[in-house]
Amino acid sequence: MTIGCAFAKLADVRPFKTTWKVRVKVIHSWRQYSGMSGETMDLVLADEHGTKMHAGIKKKDIGRLSKLLVVGEWKVLENFQVSPATGLFRPTPSNWKIGLSMNTIVTTCSIKVDDMFLSLVPIQTILDGDLNHNFLIDVIGQVLDVSEIKTVPVLGREKRKLECVLRDINDQRINCCLWAGYADQLYEACSDMQVTNAFDASKLIINPICEEADAFRIGLPDDGAIVVIQEDDEEAEKQRIKEQEDAWLALEMKSVYDIQNATEVNTFIYEKFRISVKVTGIDTDWGWYYFGCGKCQFRVTKDLKKEGATKPRPKAPVWYCDRCKSNVKTVEAKFKLHLLVEDDSAKTKVMLLDSVAYGIVDKTASFLLNGSYDEIQDPELIPDDVKSLVGKSFEFLVGVEKEHIVYGNDTYKVHKVKKGLLILDTESGDGPFTAIDNGSTIASGEEVSTLMRDQVLPIPIPDSASAYQM
Numbered sequence: 001m002t003i004g005c006a007f008a009k010l011a012d013v014r015p016f017k018t019t020w021k022v023r024v025k026v027i028h029s030w031r032q033y034s035g036m037s038g039e040t041m042d043l044v045l046a047d048e049h050g051t052k053m054h055a056g057i058k059k060k061d062i063g064r065l066s067k068l069l070v071v072g073e074w075k076v077l078e079n080f081q082v083s084p085a086t087g088l089f090r091p092t093p094s095n096w097k098i099g100l101s102m103n104t105i106v107t108t109c110s111i112k113v114d115d116m117f118l119s120l121v122p123i124q125t126i127l128d129g130d131l132n133h134n135f136l137i138d139v140i141g142q143v144l145d146v147s148e149i150k151t152v153p154v155l156g157r158e159k160r161k162l163e164c165v166l167r168d169i170n171d172q173r174i175n176c177c178l179w180a181g182y183a184d185q186l187y188e189a190c191s192d193m194q195v196t197n198a199f200d201a202s203k204l205i206i207n208p209i210c211e212e213a214d215a216f217r218i219g220l221p222d223d224g225a226i227v228v229i230q231e232d233d234e235e236a237e238k239q240r241i242k243e244q245e246d247a248w249l250a251l252e253m254k255s256v257y258d259i260q261n262a263t264e265v266n267t268f269i270y271e272k273f274r275i276s277v278k279v280t281g282i283d284t285d286w287g288w289y290y291f292g293c294g295k296c297q298f299r300v301t302k303d304l305k306k307e308g309a310t311k312p313r314p315k316a317p318v319w320y321c322d323r324c325k326s327n328v329k330t331v332e333a334k335f336k337l338h339l340l341v342e343d344d345s346a347k348t349k350v351m352l353l354d355s356v357a358y359g360i361v362d363k364t365a366s367f368l369l370n371g372s373y374d375e376i377q378d379p380e381l382i383p384d385d386v387k388s389l390v391g392k393s394f395e396f397l398v399g400v401e402k403e404h405i406v407y408g409n410d411t412y413k414v415h416k417v418k419k420g421l422l423i424l425d426t427e428s429g430d431g432p433f434t435a436i437d438n439g440s441t442i443a444s445g446e447e448v449s450t451l452m453r454d455q456v457l458p459i460p461i462p463d464s465a466s467a468y469q470m
């Protein structure tokens with residue numbers, strides 16, 4: 001028996017059995033979160049025939065399998081499930097996805113092919129606009145005109161962003177936008193480079209060493225174009241941050257004991273107190289996200305009655321917004337974190353709505369959910385990005401309201417948070433301390449009552465936005 005015969009082609013695997021045996025290269029791996037299964041590890045695998053397939057590992061198997069499946073290495077995989085590939089941000093064009101489990105055996109592999117298995121899309125094809133937005137693509141280009149890294153408000157949150165122009169060998173050009181870590185990576189390497197794509201689920205490779213890149217370099221127009229870093233109004237930005245910082249420091253620091261013993265609120269609807277606390281836990285009774293109406297931001301519910309009555313059964317949930325009094329199509333996952341916090345004086349609870357929570361988690365709720373519309377099944381399954389808040393200290397600006405004093409509510413809403421030099425605000429873009437903070441109450445424990453002042457654009461821009469804008 002020749003060894004080759006024992007292996008199935010990735011292109012041939014299907015759901016009818018689990019005793020598959022394939023040999024594959026691990027192209028890429030990353031972690032993400034889904035409401036049903038908690039944190040997962042995701043991989044892109046390729047076989048020697050050039051087929052690429054998305055593979056997932058459930059949380060309980062990550063420990064064992066992540067050590068065996070290292071990016072760049074070839075492995076033999078035995079025993080795995082195959083299921084249909086669905087959803088947003090699909091990293092391969094395959095209709096199937098592999099599920100690795102406790103039964104999966106990973107062993108060393110004799111073949112080694114040094115291919116990166118890129119499926120490069122010409123810039124013209126992107127510009128034509130006919131690509132399916134559910135799929136991530138690979139792009140190679142020469143970087144021109146790199147901006148400074150700017151901190152910009154996105155849906156009321158501060159994000160680091162870098163813009164550049166990519167061009168290919170036909171001198172087709174496209175504007176690119178890179179966020180957070182990708183922006184830093186590109187900026188640092190800013191000279192004579194070529195770039196492939198970006199996103200947590202994908203990769204930014206600078207000056208790649210592969211056949212495709214060699215061919216690309218040879219094919220580039222010989223016009224001596226070089227990277228130019230554009231000067232920016234850096235001074236104005238520094239000044240803005242300095243003013244925020246000063247205004248923040250001008251607020252007297254209070255203790256948790258102080259806020260619990262506040263006896264009067266002024267004529268505004270709530271009094272703001274700056275506290276410095278350590279996060280000691282996450283109050284899992286509340287879950288950590290909800291789905292908000294795309295129009296009014298209020299919590300939506302699944303309309304099970306309508307869903308059941310619709311034939312054929314709809315693929316996406318049917319949502320009902322109590323405020324719009326109608327079914328709504330666009331919904332967005334939003335953070336609502338309840339944290340247990342303490343300082344030297346006392347312990348208390350704080351609640352962070354989406355824009356403030358995003359600032360300290362650094363990923364959007366939609367991103368952590370990977371487009372899932374599932375309800376939380378196990379409240380203890382919290383993504384690591386959220387869990388990692390425990391043990392960290394933050395300066396919060398919390399609101400003390402009538403219901404805390406009169407009705408004994410013991411959870412305080414966080415209106416702003418200081419993170420490094422930045423003040424993260426429910427209304428960033430307007431400067432740190434907008435004169436009027438509209439009515440806010442958390443008495444009901446429902447975000448609906450507080451959301452009006454947190455209104456943001458209904459269109460989600462996850463971290464992965466860069467993938468679309470490349």
Ligand SMILES: [Zn+2]
Nearest residue numbers: 293296321324
């Ligand atoms: Zn609504």
